[in-house]
Amino acid sequence: MLPEMGQSMALDPPAPGGLQGHGFPDGVWSRTFNAPSTPGTYAYQLIATTEGCVTSNRLEVALTVR
DSSP states (O other), X not given: OOOSOOOOOOOXXXXXXXXXXXXXXXXXXXXXXXXXSSOEEEEEEEOOBOTTOOBOOXXXXXXXXX
16 A cells, blocks of 8 residues: 655654764664544555664554544
8 A cells, every 4th residue: 555645754762872973772662653633544655774874674653532
């Protein structure tokens, strides 16, 4: 299934320290966003890429808004 809409967002690092191009710390990276206001089921996909262009497997999560 092809996405109807796409958006790219940067993840927030787990702790202060590290500058882009100089390495970021290991740990849990996160991103918050507002859920859609229209009821329905939405599929979100996440693919993370490092500064060295190492890419993760795709993660897909379904969000149901009631």
